[in-house]
Amino acid sequence: MAGDSCIMGACMTMQIRAAKPSDIDTIGRLMAASIGDLQRDFLTPAEIDSSRAIMGVDTRLIEDGTYYVAEIDGELAGCGGWSRRRTLYGADVTTGRDESVLDPAVDAARIRAMYTHPKHVGKGVARAILARSEAAARAKGFTRIEFVSTLAGVPLYTACGYVAGERFADSTGGVPVPLVRMAKQLG
Numbered sequence: 001m002a003g004d005s006c007i008m009g010a011c012m013t014m015q016i017r018a019a020k021p022s023d024i025d026t027i028g029r030l031m032a033a034s035i036g037d038l039q040r041d042f043l044t045p046a047e048i049d050s051s052r053a054i055m056g057v058d059t060r061l062i063e064d065g066t067y068y069v070a071e072i073d074g075e076l077a078g079c080g081g082w083s084r085r086r087t088l089y090g091a092d093v094t095t096g097r098d099e100s101v102l103d104p105a106v107d108a109a110r111i112r113a114m115y116t117h118p119k120h121v122g123k124g125v126a127r128a129i130l131a132r133s134e135a136a137a138r139a140k141g142f143t144r145i146e147f148v149s150t151l152a153g154v155p156l157y158t159a160c161g162y163v164a165g166e167r168f169a170d171s172t173g174g175v176p177v178p179l180v181r182m183a184k185q186l187g
């Protein structure tokens with residue numbers, strides 16, 4: 001998917017493509033910058049530090065071909081994707097992962113690890129990756145999406161038709177990090 005758009009007079013070309021193993025280092029740096037900068041309005045510094053321990057690259061999504069990157073004028077601007085596996089959130093290192101495959105007849109697909117580089121916020125990067133992810137999940141027969149979001153992700157998902165549910169905290173990184181369950185019925 002490629003598209004040209006203009007925001008506040010500045011024109012750009014955005015392309016969404018499947019992430020490759022060779023993108024992993026760049027994705028890791030983008031996530032670190034995004035967690036550090038874009039969660040400041042939602043989390044305390046200690047919660048942000050703990051977030052770094054539980055969030056990050058999930059290489060299984062890249063292997064599955066369900067993880068995407070957005071490039072703006074050739075530069076990596078964002079990443080995110082969906083999953084047909086039970087794990088709700090987290091990185092390769094996160095404890096309690098469940099990589100069993102979901103059944104679209106009875107299970108909901110996941111949205112996973114949406115991060116935009118601070119330099120590229122507000123340009124529709126996450127919205128475009130989310131639309132691509134939902135379309136791919138729908139094409140595989142899923143009719144519902146359920147996952148766990150950071151507080152910083154809630155305004156994005158709400159704007160894109162998701163409903164917030166239970167709020168809980170993950171303490172595996174040290175200080176408890178607040179998280180929110182999100183759900184959407186696919187049209």
Ligand SMILES: CC(C)(COP(=O)(O)OP(=O)(O)OC[C@H]1O[C@@H](n2cnc3c(N)ncnc32)[C@H](O)[C@@H]1OP(=O)(O)O)[C@@H](O)C(=O)NCCC(=O)NCCS
Pocket residue numbers: 034035038039078113114115116117120121122123124125126127128148149150151152153155156157159
């Ligand atoms: C959440 C995040 C991915 C949004 O990225 P983005 O590319 O700036 O989002 P978009 O430009 O596509 O925004 C789409 C819509 O979401 C809403 N939105 C996104 N970020 C918002 C914010 N901080 N406050 C209010 N609304 C927001 C807006 O309605 C926006 O639509 P609009 O531009 O038409 O008003 C980005 O802020 C981020 O990386 N945050 C830190 C990492 C994180 O917590 N990710 C979520 C993991 S579950």
